[in-house]
Amino acid sequence: MISTGMRRLLAAFTCLTVLAFVALFVGATRTEQYFAWTIKPATTAAFLGAAYGAGCVMVVLALRSGRWPAVRIPYLAVLLFTVATLLATLLHLDRFHLAAPGAVARAAAWFWLAVYVVVPVAMAVLLVRRRPSPADAVGPSTEGAAPMPSWLRAGLAVQGAVFVLVGLALYVVPRSQAVLWPWPLTPLTGRAVASWLLAFGLAAVLALRVGDLRPLRVIAAAYAVLVVLVLVAVLRFPATLRWGAPATWVFFGLAVLMLVTAAAGLRRRPEPAGVGVGRAA
Template identity: 45%
Template sequence: MLTGTRVLLGAFVGLTALAVVALLMRPAQAHEEFAWPIHMPMTAAFLGAAYAAGCLLSAAALRERSWDRVRVTVVTVGVFTALVLCASVHHAHRLSLADGGPVARFAAWLWLGVYLAVPVACLAVTVRQGSEAVRQGGAVRHAVVRPMPTWLARTVAVQGAVLGAAGAVLFVGGLGEHHHTTLVIGVLPWDLTPLSAQVVGSWLLAFGVAAALVVRERDLARLRGPAAAYAVFGALELAVLARYRAQLDHGDPRLWAAVLLLLGIVAAGACGWWLGRWRGPGTGGVPGPRRPAATSESGSSRSTRASSSVTAWNGSR
């Protein structure tokens, strides 16, 4: 893995950590201190939980040494930041670039700068890593060390499709609304402003893309980081829903559909991480079960046959 790739991942770890502090740990202050006013703490916390999963995804990738083990992470980050850039430019009037307190203005300009730079950096890193592979004689397709079970691949594919569809509805819906302050789309069990809807939709779309890439890779030995981040995403979003349950309509079927989806995400991510630990020799994971040793009878039979062959050969001489 090239140095530029590590720099990009390290920068994203730091930036997402800042978002976690601002949104997940201080959601009540997001309407005054974030890049745009988020008046509902539940929305701020929901976004903060997604950033926490993104932070873990990038931090896990920093521990890897080869491009094939971080490709999913870099592409996911690139997709997310490109979508957020589109949303930020479209709703630039909502960003606290000129109004609000000094913290909000600083956050808004930092936000805009980050989402202008990171998508370009992700594209540059991906192209450079591809060129490096060609320079070294062409991309090498590594053997699958720990194949993903079919049932898990199908589960992740379905979940990714649901996340992608929900994200697309939120993103496109927010794109169509420019001046309204509240956007009501029948996806999440609470209302969102257009910019918040697009950023939430960007996260859902990014995780949907990540799910598709994971299914395409099909090697759990290379996907433990994404699997862990996937499980953490589901767990933290469930915690957000539990924290703000008093603000939700418990009779809303969308709430229970979201809970079931998030529970499934936690289970799928945890299974993928756990199964990915059992890897072959020399890969750094927990060794898988070995074949049972040959029995003494079979060993004796082989020895007897070998001795008979040697004797017969000597006799023929």
């Protein structure tokens, strides 16, 4: 079981992701009035809103279990995201509406700063204080395990590698967005996007390491929500994309692969280890 502190913190994060989803995905064209900093183009705001929506789904589904094996991957992914976002915020603090004339934007900026200072520290403290138990073990060799088929592991490995590599490149060298991303990003938005890519990449890597279909179902649901919302964002703002750039078509190819992986993770009924192994191989 997870501690009460972890449960409350993840529940608070869920509420915050809902607010961010509304502000960014729904209000993608009004970030200068209602968000912590102005995000241009609107496609970026909608993408970040989609990521918050997917993160919300991942945490909610994990919390429904209440067990650490189900919560561990989302928790670590959220921790990485919040730490990376805090660092990006501090690096670009001058871009935030901390002294904006609009009361809503100014309040949003200070609220953002408070959240990303408090949440990662609290998450790290709770993680360090947590006491492991034998029930934490999960994997293909544990009781009731459902090993991933090899083709699904391969697809997940590709996604995780792309997320981590592109995320690292955008975060460390923001100008690499000109080659790696389908639409223009600023250094701040590039690092904000990279923070989510790194979080989802970590989730994929950890799920691959566990090799069990049970925790994958939570990640698969988040992947499905992310892809659908991102495609809606692209349909809303198609003129922003660099349609002639290879990165755009890699982006769509990865989206298709994510949908296939998500569908497989959600539809495949977990089977105990040793049952149907030959079919899964």
